[in-house]
Amino acid sequence: MALVYLRELDSATKFAIWKIEESAEELLSKLQLDDNEKERLRNLSKGKRTLHWLATRVLLRYLLQTDEYIHCPSDSNGKPYLPDYPYKVSLTHSFDYAGVMLSTKGECGMDLEIVKDKVLRIKEKFLKPNELTFISTEQEILQLYACWCAKEAVYKLQGNKGVSFLHDMTIRPFNYKAQGVMTLDLHKDGKTSTFQVYYEQFQNYMLGYAVG
Template sequence: MRRELLLLDMALVYLRELDNQTKFAIWQIEESAEELIGKLQLDDNERNTLRQLSKGKRTLHWLATRVLLRYLLQTDKYIHCPSDANGKPYLPDYPYKISLTHSFEYAGVMLSTKGECGIDLERVMNKVVRIKEKFLKKEELQFIHPEHEVPQLYACWCAKEAVYKLQGNRGVSFLHDMTIQPFHYKPQGVLYLDLQKKGHTTRYQVYYEQFKDYMLGFVVE
């Protein structure tokens, strides 16, 4: 894998190419909504979507992912990025599968021509300890190391969220349908997740890493 950290006048803070088919980037949102809108071309449906969003972070997250998408696609043309019936975004005019994420002041986009993909970014906070039984089974909790409990829990959460986005169907349970295999936590690593769906089990290799005060998880078919 090739990794590159960027510190530019623009708010792109992290660009990574997993291979020649898959890449993702993270954008630090420093602009106002008006400044972000000025970087985009929006149709009537998208402007209506913006009006329906609550003001503040939700609007900024939506706009920032579209600006970042334009950067990754290297185009100044209008980008049609609708969502399917399950809320999964897609690009009808490009050969890429896509996944979007956002958390507080950051937004991220992942693109792949290899297959479906998923990415998740979360700010690491101690409150995850209170809800760990809601998304991890007893056998999964057994391999959580007390010394790294909070970041390891976030690595598990981001992995499950990334696979959830990849598979694209609502109704899949983090607790009941996804199982993470035991792994030793490191600030950057790989884990394996089994998804049980319609009587079939699929194993995914999920990458995770600490990014500043955040945890990042990403996966490709």
Template sequence: MGLVYLRELNSETKLAIWRIEETADELLSRLQLDEREKARLESLGKGKRTLHWLATRVLLRYLLKTEDYIACPSDDNGKPFLPDYPYKISLTHSFDYAGVLMSTQGECGIDLEIVKDKVLRVKEKFLKPKELAFIQDNNIEQLYACWCAKEAVYKLQGNKGVSFLEDMTILPFQYKPQGIMTLLLRKERKTQFFQVYYEKFQDYMLGYVVADEK
């Protein structure tokens, strides 16, 4: 099917979601890979991980409006970047979908998760008691919105060792199918505030955030 969601958040930022119905060979036929990428692809083996990796790269080409080779390495923390373009990027995938967020405004993060009740069993692992206190009747969608927000900020800041539970705090918010929440990141005596957008997308929850570095 290909592209199923495209949104320009502002003149500097856009996100897109791709529904993966192609085979790995079909996706691969749309790409050019260097030797490092070929080795990375080989290490993934067969299955969803390969499809996810390929689909995010196809989606990057769609957003950048080019069929040429796009270098997209990762830094030492695993954060992907585009050395030949001015955009900061973040990638996500879940089951049959892959997503890309890109911005010239600042660092960004995106997360897409299928909504399942298993989150009820792990909610204490990523939310403090004071955060759980504002969750409405164990609202599964609200719990996923919180998870996606923390994952998106984790990807934005790009450093390993940041704890969802200890270092991130979400301020109380009333859940709606689409909204904004405020997240505090405290690490190494520094506090940052992020406005994280979330929205229900079919059977999934989507969270995304962009830092204003200008």
């Protein structure tokens, strides 16, 4: 694997992105897995899904700077956690890249997506009409991906199933640039929580991340 991006947001939060260049066998040789993880790995479809799962675990080992076994189970909602470390964790992957975010400040969420024009066909499925009004015509695809990554990052951060990108999350108007921040309101169970979500272009990918 090749580390292509390492960033410390502050003393409590950092993330990294790796380019996956190894085979599944090479990645597996860098890990120790328990019986549950071995079973999960067997149940994954071969190819990218297996590579993504293995790569995030290898990258997690790199960020935690250990060669020891890392227990990283998922809760009943599918959210990963680290019972033996003081960090909250978020995992992401897209095509040839894997990403991991760690924070001792609070829950965190990270999303990486390759940029393709297919997002134009689904924009009404994750953005309300009032959100679509501030999307730039000149940078439409990139801004749509920034919005998607922001909602996905907050979805991972809050950790509960049943949260709708369209109905429960609202992004406030913002002007798109290659690296920026937006404000997202999460409306759930009669309460509103507000998050600052950072986004940036990474090669031909879009990255979004937030800390609670």
